[in-house]
Amino acid sequence: MSRRTVSIQLPADLALAVHDLAVEQQGTVAKIVEDVLMAHLAAQEQVKKKSDAVDPRLVFALQKLLFRDMAEAKSWEDLDARLGRHGYFMRIAWGGLSLHTETSGQKLCNTAELGFSYATFLRRFGPGKPHDPREG
Structure with missing residues (x-):
């Protein structure tokens, strides 16, 4: 999978929270954001699959x-x-x-x-x- 650099602006308290979480998990802010996005996309796909199902x-x-x-x-x-x-x-x-x-x-x-x-x-x-x- 190719990667791209993306810059985002977050409220200061959220930026500190994600930084602290990354340090706690010995990871990076990028990895935390990636994991959250992947989980969100997977949840959306599940909702879509359920809505496509016929009663x-x-x-x-x-x-x-x-x-x-x-x-x-x-x-x-x-x-x-x-x-x-x-x-x-x-x-x-x-x-x-x-x-x-x-x-x-x-x-x-x-x-x-x-x-x-x-x-x-x-x-x-x-x-x-x-x-x-x-x-x-």
């Missing part, structure tokens, strides 16, 4: 609502029509399929979380993709 109650409700239609669909067109009757559509996303609301286009979850991966649909229906009603 299991939503997944359960969608499974109950859509499972039969997803299991019984005979083609991409049939699947699109069945999901559309419930107000949903699918979109290809990062090598999988995601489920969206027709009204806002908001992503709800990946279809694999409902028990139906893109690979499953490709095996059943052959090459193709779901129709995105927002594309016209």
